Every structure is written in structure tokens, then in C-alpha cells.
Amino acid sequence: MGRVLTLEDVTFAVKGGSVFACGGGGWVEHGMELGTLAVTIGRPELVAMDEIHDDAWIATAAAIGAPGGLTDWQMLGADYVKAVQLLQEALGDKVYGLIIGQNGMSSTLNAWLPSALLGTKVVDAVGDIRAHPTGDMGSLGLANSVEPMIQTAAGGNREKHQYIELVTRGATAKVSPILRTASDMSGGFIASCRNPIRASYVRQHAALGGISMALSLGQAIAEAESRGGIAVIDAVCTNTGGQVIATGKVTSNSLKYTNEAFDVGVVTIGTDAGEVRIHVMNEHMAVETGDGQRLATYPDVITTFDMAGKPTSAGKLREGMQVAVFHLPKSRIPLSSSVTDPSVYPHVERTLGIKLADYALL
Structure with a gap:
């Protein structure tokens, strides 16, 4: 079965994810904060796709916005958890596990805190091995689908009264820009949970083993750093x-x-x-x-x-x-x-x- 992620894994995920971030993908400090919170407050579990039943609900945990540090954003770990809770309420069912839309400096760890607090699994699959600018690029081929999807978001700069919670339903290409607009209105960076789909679809369309790739690369980096x-x-x-x-x-x-x-x-x-x-x-x-x-x-x-x-x-x-x-x-x-x-x-x-x-x- 799956394995419990550790504090060492947090370091590996951030280091490996930072390479796959391709100049974006969040922030190292945010990733370390998310991961450390997750492995100390709970026991997030990494699970391979071949361990998951075809009918299980899998959703995507993502951060939406611009990671260049040019805006006055605020996002807390609780926002990732709230986005998952909003999606489960809208779905009317429990989500078994979360994939991420992309690897990155922090995005590799987007699913860890909800796993620790809500019991959703960290699924070893990604919408894209590397980071990308639009949600559609990590949507597992759903960008052009007319099938209605649920997308939620939570977060924002509290001091500036920009905190937003949002639940949307509709075709992915139609609702994804709404979440990006919410990100801009919230201060430039917001947590989301979106597109609940069955595990059988994820197995066919995701980049499998994407979290393990980041962990392996991160370990290689950690071992080389002293040189x-x-x-x-x-x-x-x-x-x-x-x-x-x-x-x-x-x-x-x-x-x-x-x-x-x-x-x-x-x-x-x-x-x-x-x-x-x-x-x-x-x-x-x-x-x-x-x-x-x-x-x-x-x-x-x-x-x-x-x-x-x-x-x-x-x-x-x-x-x-x-x-x-x-x-x-x-x-x-x-x-x-x-x-x-x-x-x-x-x-x-x-x-x-x-x-x-x-x-x-x-």
C-alpha cells in the first residue's frame, strides 16, 4: 500500500519540484511551510494509481496565480484544505485522493495538508510533470470537454479584505478563467480544488509517478549539495x-x-x-x-x-x-x-x- 510522507520527503519534494517548476511553480518557502505543517500535524499518505479503485473520486489540488513575487498575495495552508472541503460539499461525496496539476517549488506539496487533515490520499500522478501557466494545461485533457465540472477556490489577502471563497460549475474552459479572475481579485494567488473525476480516467490521462519523480530528483540534489x-x-x-x-x-x-x-x-x-x-x-x-x-x-x-x-x-x-x-x-x-x-x-x-x-x- 501507500507510504506515509516524512519531513525528509518535504525537503526532497521542494528541491525536486523546484527543477520541474521551470521558473514558476510557487515558492520554496511556501512549499516548505505546507509540507512541514502536513507531516507534523498529520500523516499524509502517498498512494500509487495501481492501488486505487477505478470508481474512487480524484480531484486536482492547485494554486492559481502568478508566482513571480510581483503581487501582494497571501495564502495560508488552511486555504488548500478549505478548497477541498468546498468541493466535497458541492460533490456530495468524499474525495478519495488528490493529484496536483503540476510539480513546482510549492505545488508538488499542494495535496499534502488536505491529506493530513481530511484523510484524502496524495496520489502519485500529476496533470503535468512540469509547471505551466494555465489550469487547462493540467486538466488531463478536459479543457475542451463540455462535461460540467466543479471548481472551487479559497484564499486572499485578509488585511486588504480580499479573501474569497468560490464554488463554480460548468465546462472546464468556461470556469477556469473565473478562478483566475478570483486569483487576481484576491491579491494574485489562490488555492483551488477542481475537476473531480473517477480514478479510471486519471489512470488513462495523467502523468503517472509524477510525485515520485520529484522526490527522486530532490534526493539526488540533496546528496550533491555539499559538493x-x-x-x-x-x-x-x-x-x-x-x-x-x-x-x-x-x-x-x-x-x-x-x-x-x-x-x-x-x-x-x-x-x-x-x-x-x-x-x-x-x-x-x-x-x-x-x-x-x-x-x-x-x-x-x-x-x-x-x-x-x-x-x-x-x-x-x-x-x-x-x-x-x-x-x-x-x-x-x-x-x-x-x-x-x-x-x-x-x-x-x-x-x-x-x-x-x-x-x-x-
């Missing part, structure tokens, strides 16, 4: 089969927060023949050379490391910082139905002004 930043980056490459595709100093970062609760911009690294540009929409979505040659595209894993071996979020990439750009091609990771769904790309392509689907769906 320095280069050793950490080497350990990441060895563990995943990825490689560093560029190094250099950040020369510009145009990231801006939008009223859709996205951080959007371009980070330029290096100069002249060594220049690369990273297109960002919350996360690193594509890398191009200075003359426009595409080097990496979502759903590839694209991560920036500082020279201490720390994955660095897009909002913290400052001019003059020396960084390495890590690339793990999509062929080396399990892909969910979300990232092979053509309907999830047009909105992101319009926002970034570049093509993604031409590469992603090859």
Missing part, C-alpha cells in the same frame, strides 16, 4: 537525462504582472553569438537563440539555475546574474493528455506572441 553548485546541476542532468543548453549573465528581464494574473515577459541571457531568450508566461515556455532558432519548447522542462545550483524563478532573474539554462526534452518525461491537447495552446501563444503547438504536438 557545490556545479555538482548539483550535474546531479540533475544525471538523474533526469537532461543537459545544460546555455550559460551566461542575465542582460534583461521584461517580466510584468498582467490583470489575467500572469507574469509575462522575456529574459535575455548572454550576448552576441551566445545570446538566448527565454519566453516566460509564469514559467519558462520556450528558449530561442539570438537569431530566433528554437532550442526548447514546452512541455520540455526548462529551468534556470544560479551558480550555487539553486533553481531560480523567472521573477528573481536580475541583470548581471550568472545562470545556467537546463533542458529536459519531452521525450524523457511521461506526458499527460493535457499537454497533447491542441486546445490548450492558442491562449498561451497569443499571450507570448510565439508558436508552441507546432513544437509541442510533434
Whole structure:
């Protein structure tokens, strides 16, 4: 059966999740706080999909907003729990377990506190191995479905009276933007629980083993840290089969927060023949050379490391910082139905002004 997650697992989840965060995916401090609370207040349990009955209800625990640190957000661990409670009330049934929409600095741990307090299992499956900007990209292929779904949200800046609780029902593509609007109104970051579906569907459409992948990578990072930043980056490459595709100093970062609760911009690294540009929409979505040659595209894993071996979020990439750009091609990771769904790309392509689907769906 499943295993109880430990304090050591919290560290591994944050370290591994930070690589799969791809420049977004929340905050290290938030992830450590969520995980530590979960394993000290209860006993969150990680369960593989092959241990779960086909008819069990599985929902997605997610955080919605812009993780670049450009807004005055507030989200408490209780908000993740409240979102699950709201969904169970609306569903009229108990949720057996929670998957996450994506790995990330904190999002890998989104299901742990509800598991500790409500008894829902932490399911070892994800909507996307890496972090992404829109809920549709982690929706297991439901983005274009006309089937009504339940989506809930809770959270917000209390001091500014921006706390919101929300229960919505409708087709995923119609209600997902409502939750993102709520995120913006709440201060830029909100907890959600959404799309309760049967385990049989999750088994077919999720990226299975996604939590275990983050834990394994995090352990490899922890074991390499005493040898320095280069050793950490080497350990990441060895563990995943990825490689560093560029190094250099950040020369510009145009990231801006939008009223859709996205951080959007371009980070330029290096100069002249060594220049690369990273297109960002919350996360690193594509890398191009200075003359426009595409080097990496979502759903590839694209991560920036500082020279201490720390994955660095897009909002913290400052001019003059020396960084390495890590690339793990999509062929080396399990892909969910979300990232092979053509309907999830047009909105992101319009926002970034570049093509993604031409590469992603090859």
C-alpha cells in the first residue's frame, strides 16, 4: 500500500519540484511551510494509481496565480484544505485522493495538508510533470470537454479584505478563467480544488509517478549539495537525462504582472553569438537563440539555475546574474493528455506572441 510522507520527503519534494517548476511553480518557502505543517500535524499518505479503485473520486489540488513575487498575495495552508472541503460539499461525496496539476517549488506539496487533515490520499500522478501557466494545461485533457465540472477556490489577502471563497460549475474552459479572475481579485494567488473525476480516467490521462519523480530528483540534489553548485546541476542532468543548453549573465528581464494574473515577459541571457531568450508566461515556455532558432519548447522542462545550483524563478532573474539554462526534452518525461491537447495552446501563444503547438504536438 501507500507510504506515509516524512519531513525528509518535504525537503526532497521542494528541491525536486523546484527543477520541474521551470521558473514558476510557487515558492520554496511556501512549499516548505505546507509540507512541514502536513507531516507534523498529520500523516499524509502517498498512494500509487495501481492501488486505487477505478470508481474512487480524484480531484486536482492547485494554486492559481502568478508566482513571480510581483503581487501582494497571501495564502495560508488552511486555504488548500478549505478548497477541498468546498468541493466535497458541492460533490456530495468524499474525495478519495488528490493529484496536483503540476510539480513546482510549492505545488508538488499542494495535496499534502488536505491529506493530513481530511484523510484524502496524495496520489502519485500529476496533470503535468512540469509547471505551466494555465489550469487547462493540467486538466488531463478536459479543457475542451463540455462535461460540467466543479471548481472551487479559497484564499486572499485578509488585511486588504480580499479573501474569497468560490464554488463554480460548468465546462472546464468556461470556469477556469473565473478562478483566475478570483486569483487576481484576491491579491494574485489562490488555492483551488477542481475537476473531480473517477480514478479510471486519471489512470488513462495523467502523468503517472509524477510525485515520485520529484522526490527522486530532490534526493539526488540533496546528496550533491555539499559538493557545490556545479555538482548539483550535474546531479540533475544525471538523474533526469537532461543537459545544460546555455550559460551566461542575465542582460534583461521584461517580466510584468498582467490583470489575467500572469507574469509575462522575456529574459535575455548572454550576448552576441551566445545570446538566448527565454519566453516566460509564469514559467519558462520556450528558449530561442539570438537569431530566433528554437532550442526548447514546452512541455520540455526548462529551468534556470544560479551558480550555487539553486533553481531560480523567472521573477528573481536580475541583470548581471550568472545562470545556467537546463533542458529536459519531452521525450524523457511521461506526458499527460493535457499537454497533447491542441486546445490548450492558442491562449498561451497569443499571450507570448510565439508558436508552441507546432513544437509541442510533434
